[in-house]
Amino acid sequence: MTASKNEPSSSSSSLLHVNYLIIGTGPAGGSLAAFMASYGMKGLIISRDPSSADTPRAHITNMAAMDCFRDIGIDEECYKLGTQNNTMIHTRWCNTMAGLEYGRIYSWGNDPKRKGDYELASPSKMLDLPQTLLEPLLTRYATLNGFKCRWDTELLTFEQDENGVTATLLDKLSNTTFQVRSKYLFGADGARSKVVQHVEIPMIRRPSQGFAVNLLFQADLSHLMETRKGNLHWILQPDRENPEWGLSGCMRMVKPWFEWLCILLPAPNAPREVRSNEEYIQRIRELIGDESAEVKILGVSTWVINETVAEYYSKGNVFCLGDAVHRHPPTNGLGSNTCVQDAHNLAWKVNFVEKGLAGKELLGTYSIERQPVGLDVITQANASFRNQKEIVEVLGATEVTAEARMKVQKEIYAESPEGVARRERLSKAFRAANGEVHGLGIEMNQRYVSSAVYQADQGAMPAFTRDPLQYYHPTTYPGARLPHVWLGNHIPSKYISTIDLAGKGRFTLFTGIGGHYWKKAAEELSSETGVPIKAYSIGYGQDYKDIYLDWEGIRGVEDSGCVLVRPDYFVVWRSPRWEKDSASKLKQVLKSVLSLH
Known part of the structure; x- marks a missing residue:
């Protein structure tokens, strides 16, 4: 019997066998494939789309994610592709790009009062790297190192048993289906994840904050940017009547200073509809403040402002990561960065289990460790988005009539008790926004509690002494990220970070004199x-010199003690000093965290 034109036909070829099947080539799936490939693992990564992302949704790439890329040696390529941090100096609120500015704050580590915090936290640098540029880099690395990639290939369904997963895939070019048998299936297929739906992972859903429209466009704004340097420009126009489908906007730099993403935020309860390109161009010109600006639309897409996280990230031999399990607005710039770190956490664990170096129980720690991170991220990103609404309200943009909006505008400049109160409220909102764009703590303060770290003999976890959202608290307490410290040779030469000595698919042990x-x-x-x-x-006469004595101050152990670190840069265990039974204790710890019986 011949299949109809619309119904896919089944392939008569034999079942395709691969070790690992990754669904999705975005920042999560691409990173997972790249990290696994760096360990010599081979598999298949598929995408239902014909190519990598065509719109630069995710772009802020923080130091925690860059450290992961540093682990496999692609960080330098990232810096070449992305835009350096010196173009990301400010976040602004203004009436138009060319016109009146309501306020600005330093952003992404560019505040002179915060630069040292960022330099001390990591050997890497923050940059603006749109996923349109990141995804091909990850896919290329993975396919050059053992993975195969298929585009126009869609997951239809799958079944799993104790030994693996059998997936049915659709080749959209030939309209034929085929089956793939794999040991594991990884769902990195985004916010409408078929994998999450099919495996029936429950989601924690908080009320949506509406939707937004992304307009990717070209326009040369270089003549404006010398005094407005920054990559986020929030535009509010309370002095005019604005269409409900584009009440306010945010201009986001993609490539300085000629490619931009205009994020249009509709009025509450506005219908979700696509307008004509002519209408969008006119609105962009109004937001720029130049009716004659040459604007070329490159793409239009809409997205929902979610606050959703999965209750757990894995079930049997199926593991989910990225937007499939945590969905939130782009405030704080945490999206793709969290995806990358999900992948970095998961890849080494699969590698160790598959090589027989760990028990399968180790895989259960992926969800235990990463789900709380996802919950924190979606909570903080949405809190930051709500603070943006506070700024909008204080500036009067939510008032219904033009008369009411202008009254608020005049009040901001007024020498009156109402004016003082309005300005204080506005200053408070701007300061709160500073936490969004200097959220070093939410980026790097993860503290894992699972069987994959050994905390039984460590006492209480150290408390945060400063705001854990804005400030990174380096510690070698097990479950925390390995602190970055610059080390060097005893005859001065190029520095090397503790981060560079760790990773590479292995455990790392740091000790000192007498160790x-x-x-x-x-x-x-x-x-x-x-x-x-x-x-x-590390120390005088040792493998590496503690150049600025920073390691001595942060290691948390004596000279003869040790700090043991996992392949993903997280501390496993530490011992204050070498003792007679230390060798057996080290063995006990390693077997415990790797679930070796």
Whole structure:
């Protein structure tokens, strides 16, 4: 019987076998494929689309994500493709791009009062790297190192058993279906994830904050930018009547200073509809403040302002990551960065289990560790978005009539008690927004609590002494990120970070003077178990010199103690000093965190 033109036909070829099947080539799926490929793992990554992303939705790339890319050596390519931080100096609120400015704040580590915090937190640098440029880089790395990639290929359904997953895929070019058998299936297929739906992972859904329209366009605004340098420009026009489908907007730099994304925010309860390109161009010109500006629309898309996270990230041999399990507005710039770190956490665990270096229970720690991070991220991103609404209200843009809006505008400049109160409220809202664009803490303060870290002998987790949203609190307490410290040779030469000594698919042990026994114990344990462990001593006359004595101040152990770090840069365990039973304790810890029985 012949299939109809609209119904896909089944392929007569045999079942295709791969080790790992990744659904989605976005920042989550692409990163997972790249990290797995760096460990020598081979698999298949598919996308239902004909190519990588055609719109630069995600773009802020923070240092935590860049450290992950640094682990596999693609960070320098990221810097070449992206736009450096010196173009991201400000976030502004204005009447038009060319006109009146209501206020501005420093952003993304450019505040002179915060630059040191960022430099101390990581060897990497923050940059603006749109996913249109990041995704091809990740896919290329993965396919050059063992993964295959298929475009125009859609997941239809799948079934899993104890030994793996059988997926039915649709080749959209030939309109034929075929099946793929894999050990694991990874759902990185975005906010409308078929994988999450099919495996029936429940979602925590908070009320949506509406929708927005993204307009990707070209316009040369370089003549404006010398005094307006920044990559986010919020535009409010309370002095005029604005269409409900584009009540306010945000101009986001894509490529300085000729490619932009205009994010249109409709009025509450406005219908979700697409307008004509002519209407969009006219609205963009109004927001720029130049009716004669040459504007070329490159793409139009809409998106829902979500506050949604999965209750858990995995079920059986199916693991989900990225927007499939956490969805939120772009405030705080946490989207693709969280996707990348999901992948970095998951990849090494799958690698160790597949090589027989860990028990399968290790895979259960992926959801235990990353789901609370996703919940924090969606909560904070939406809180920041609500603060943007506060700024809009204080400036009078939500008032119904032009008369009421202008009254508020005059009040801001008035020498009156009402004027004082209005200005104080506006200043408070701007300061709150500073937490959004200097959220170093939400980016780097993750503290994992799972069987993949050993905290039984560590006492209480140290409390945060400053705002955990804005400030990073480096510590070697197990479950925290390995602190970055610059090290060097005893004869001055190029610096190297503790981050650069860690990672690479292996465990890393740091010790100091008198800790040479740890190095011998790590070598013997690695030989016995097959688990790759690299040991370094830091201090006078050791492998590396503690150049600024920063490691001495942050290591949390004595000279002869040790700090053990996982392949994803998170501290596993630390011991205050070398003792007679330390070698057996190290073995106990390693077997515990890797679920080796």
